Amino acid sequence: MRTPLLDNCWHEAAHDAMSWGQRGGLPPTGKSWEQIKIAPEERKPNMHFKWWKLILMIPMAILVFAVLLFVGALGAGIFLVLVILLGMVVALATVYFHSWGVPSLHRRGCCWSVRWGWPSSLYCQILYLTYQSQLQKRLKQKCELTKEHAQKVMPVEKMLEKMTLEKYWVPYALNIRVPKDQHEEFREPEKNESRKRRFQVFFEENLSRLPMRDNLDCFKERENPVKYVMDRLEPIFPKSYQVWEDKLSDEALTRFCLHGLGAHRVQVEKQDGKTFYVVRANALAGLPVREGFAHYGGDAYFDEHWQPVKIVDDGWNADTSHARNGQPVKPVVTEPRDQRWAEAKFRFRSSMAVLVTLVDHLYAIHLEAANILVTAMREQLSPAHPMRRFLTPFTYQTITVNDNACNNLVNVKSMSPRLFAFTEPGLAMAFNAAGSLVRGGFECSPPILDRVKYAEHLSNQGIATPFWQDAKDYWIVLKRYVWRYLAYYYAKPADLFVDKEFRAFLQQIEHHYKNVTSIAAMGTNIPKKEPCLQCPK
Numbered sequence: 001m002r003t004p005l006l007d008n009c010w011h012e013a014a015h016d017a018m019s020w021g022q023r024g025g026l027p028p029t030g031k032s033w034e035q036i037k038i039a040p041e042e043r044k045p046n047m048h049f050k051w052w053k054l055i056l057m058i059p060m061a062i063l064v065f066a067v068l069l070f071v072g073a074l075g076a077g078i079f080l081v082l083v084i085l086l087g088m089v090v091a092l093a094t095v096y097f098h099s100w101g102v103p104s105l106h107r108r109g110c111c112w113s114v115r116w117g118w119p120s121s122l123y124c125q126i127l128y129l130t131y132q133s134q135l136q137k138r139l140k141q142k143c144e145l146t147k148e149h150a151q152k153v154m155p156v157e158k159m160l161e162k163m164t165l166e167k168y169w170v171p172y173a174l175n176i177r178v179p180k181d182q183h184e185e186f187r188e189p190e191k192n193e194s195r196k197r198r199f200q201v202f203f204e205e206n207l208s209r210l211p212m213r214d215n216l217d218c219f220k221e222r223e224n225p226v227k228y229v230m231d232r233l234e235p236i237f238p239k240s241y242q243v244w245e246d247k248l249s250d251e252a253l254t255r256f257c258l259h260g261l262g263a264h265r266v267q268v269e270k271q272d273g274k275t276f277y278v279v280r281a282n283a284l285a286g287l288p289v290r291e292g293f294a295h296y297g298g299d300a301y302f303d304e305h306w307q308p309v310k311i312v313d314d315g316w317n318a319d320t321s322h323a324r325n326g327q328p329v330k331p332v333v334t335e336p337r338d339q340r341w342a343e344a345k346f347r348f349r350s351s352m353a354v355l356v357t358l359v360d361h362l363y364a365i366h367l368e369a370a371n372i373l374v375t376a377m378r379e380q381l382s383p384a385h386p387m388r389r390f391l392t393p394f395t396y397q398t399i400t401v402n403d404n405a406c407n408n409l410v411n412v413k414s415m416s417p418r419l420f421a422f423t424e425p426g427l428a429m430a431f432n433a434a435g436s437l438v439r440g441g442f443e444c445s446p447p448i449l450d451r452v453k454y455a456e457h458l459s460n461q462g463i464a465t466p467f468w469q470d471a472k473d474y475w476i477v478l479k480r481y482v483w484r485y486l487a488y489y490y491a492k493p494a495d496l497f498v499d500k501e502f503r504a505f506l507q508q509i510e511h512h513y514k515n516v517t518s519i520a521a522m523g524t525n526i527p528k529k530e531p532c533l534q535c536p537k
Helices: 004-022 051-101 122-140 147-153 189-193 195-209 225-236 250-258 341-380 386-395 398-408 415-419 424-437 451-461 466-486 493-498 500-515
Strands: 104-108 111-115 167-169 177-179 266-271 274-280 299-302 308-313 332-334
Touching: 051 122, 122 195, 122 225, 122 415, 167 398, 177 341, 177 398, 195 398, 250 299, 250 308, 250 341, 308 341, 332 341, 341 386, 341 398, 341 424, 341 500, 386 466, 415 424, 451 466, 493 500
Parallel strands: none
Antiparallel strands: 104 111, 167 177, 266 274, 274 299, 299 308, 308 332
């Protein structure tokens, strides 16, 4: 549709084009410009230099040189001032951090001993000092966890309105984003904008830029590695509620898998008519590691009485020329009577610790369960909503913790890349595969999210361990607790699903679990049936 205004603009543009064409900007209508041809003998070099320009060029060059000389002198002066003001500080810091690697005398009671040096990287040293300062601050602010304290740190009037949270992309984890620390509840808004807070954020986001190097020095035969570590970390080491004096025997391996770190990853396998309990860590065996490190791996097999039978390790020979060329390598099978049994157990324990830390703790708990829950809660539930009020104490500081994990654990060249032996591509592959390695019901098709039903599912397979019996009992207690709370606000379960905010909350959780994390990795879907909220008897 044309208007007088558009017509006027059109005529003005056409007039300008015609006048420009008359001045030589456009060729005549229906014609093209003629090609200019120059004979080879007529071509001459053109250096764009005329003798008369030299009269102007010399004074201009002198002026430019004077400006450059002034800027250079000014820069040198500023640099000299900075060296005088900061040079001594930098020199002291350099000597201080290098002194960590020098042995020193240490007094414990009335006895003196030589403490080994700590040849650590600048990244670890700064991280250590940062935690020491936080420890001092916590000791000064020590208080009892009472009802009055909870009301002080979580006042209802400071709960924030629901909103779309600004997020980080997690570098390694596939398609996961973590809310930024600035959205944490119960924090004074002015603290987010303070210079101190902005410096802390800048520090956290850029600490991983420090150089990364591996120290492959080994302990000597009679040196005690536990004493070495405790001499340095004792001030910040958490209190031990359980002390396992025996960590290396076969009984310790059984305790490690049945009651300890591997208790939630027990599986059953039948071979030659015999049933074995298996705890697997071979999923990490094929991932590339940095030079100087061994590949992870090891599946520990136990008989029906939980006595160790063998460890099948796919990673033990993964660094051979055949493996590097992509050819299949036969796994190493080690039995209790073999000479290298202690080494096989050490490799398995180390690999299981990495698997549980990376997959179950860092990925499944932090980046998946807690992150998805708190994000959906803050974005879909208003402060007065019963479910928001119920979940808030259980998600207290979750955004801050996950923001910290995003910057300091799963960032490039941060703590995880330095702690684990993986190369950068290897760590990326480990995180991308983490969703398919999560257990606890997610490995089933469809996933079993009810712990009672999942414990029964495992029991039917022959896995009726104390861990899963306790997990089932605990789930029943929690389910009864949640239902009794919701019964104050909803007469029947159907009323809960009529609540628009609660439905949006569930839909956001479902979306992330179906399309982003463990269930998506397993190629399964969340059941369409609404969760059962019937109060357990």
